[in-house]
Amino acid sequence: MSDPIEKVSIIISKGSLEGVYPGLIMANGARAEGIEANLLFTFFGMEAILKKRQSHIKVATVGNPGLHMASVVGALPGMSALATHMMEQKMDKLDIPSIPEFVEMISDTGCGMYACQASVDLFGLKKDDFIEQVEEIITVGDFYAKAAGGEIIFT
Amino acid sequence: MTTTTLAGINVELNDEGFLVDPSQWTEAMAVELARKEAIEPLTERQWQVIRFMRSEYLAKGTGPSVRVLGKTSGVPIKELYQLFTKGPAKTAAKIAGIPKPKGCI
Numbered sequence: 609m610s611d612p613i614e615k616v617s618i619i620i621s622k623g624s625l626e627g628v629y630p631g632l633i634m635a636n637g638a639r640a641e642g643i644e645a646n647l648l649f650t651f652f653g654m655e656a657i658l659k660k661r662q663s664h665i666k667v668a669t670v671g672n673p674g675l676h677m678a679s680v681v682g683a684l685p686g687m688s689a690l691a692t693h694m695m696e697q698k699m700d701k702l703d704i705p706s707i708p709e710f711v712e713m714i715s716d717t718g719c720g721m722y723a724c725q726a727s728v729d730l731f732g733l734k735k736d737d738f739i740e741q742v743e744e745i746i747t748v749g750d751f752y753a754k755a756a757g758g759e760i761i762f763t
Numbered sequence: 764m765t766t767t768t769l770a771g772i773n774v775e776l777n778d779e780g781f782l783v784d785p786s787q788w789t790e791a792m793a794v795e796l797a798r799k800e801a802i803e804p805l806t807e808r809q810w811q812v813i814r815f816m817r818s819e820y821l822a823k824g825t826g827p828s829v830r831v832l833g834k835t836s837g838v839p840i841k842e843l844y845q846l847f848t849k850g851p852a853k854t855a856a857k858i859a860g861i862p863k864p865k866g867c868i
Binding site: 633637713 | 831854
């Protein structure tokens with residue numbers, strides 16, 4: 609049998625619903641398996657941990673071939689909200705938590721949560737703009753130090 | 764698959780150490796299964812989770828995920844991870860003699 613994975617550090621870089629959930633699911637799943645986990649939110653991925661934004665994350669309806677919807681249709685006002693609403697209804701039926709609930713739950717599992725310093729500077733944010741579960745704003749160097757000895761997954 | 768003796772009973776364990784036949788489980792066996800997970804002695808709070816896992820499995824045919832455990836067992840998620848540091852649903856299921864809970868969340 610191969611050596612089991614002991615530690616993962618997952619980077620979430622996208623701010624769409626389909627960009628945020630996979631990283632959250634992987635982090636939560638890692639903790640459920642007893643694997644140490646860290647989450648680093650960078651660029652638009654930070655939407656998931658910003659107090660004002662985390663409840664308003666939407667499905668990307670433009671430039672998303674998987675939706676099988678012409679981009680001109682996806683660009684119509686309200687399309688993204690509609691697609692998000694439909695997706696959220698399905699998720700609710702499957703008992704998949706909303707992003708705010710999921711992030712809080714993952715923090716409770718003992719997963720480390722960090723925001724990227726460069727992105728924070730770029731968007732002119734402060735520590736106070738983030739939900740309380742975010743432990744620190746860290747540099748890329750800090751991230752590699754925290755990720756030492758484990759796998760790194762970029763999403 | 765390995766065969767071993769737990770609390771005086773011959774049992775089969777799968778590759779991850781889960782009891783193959785949940786009906787063979789006894790509370791004495793749980794103590795020995797917990798020892799394999801470096802949990803000794805089992806606290807009353809850990810027993811509460813183990814018994815809950817087992818009753819859910821017997822009622823529904825599958826053990827609950829961590830999320831469901833947190834919502835329904837009376838033990839919040841933060842504490843579950845303190846009680847079972849190597850993954851609460853997985854570890855408690857193993858000690859409760861039931862299959863590993865399925866599901867991604």
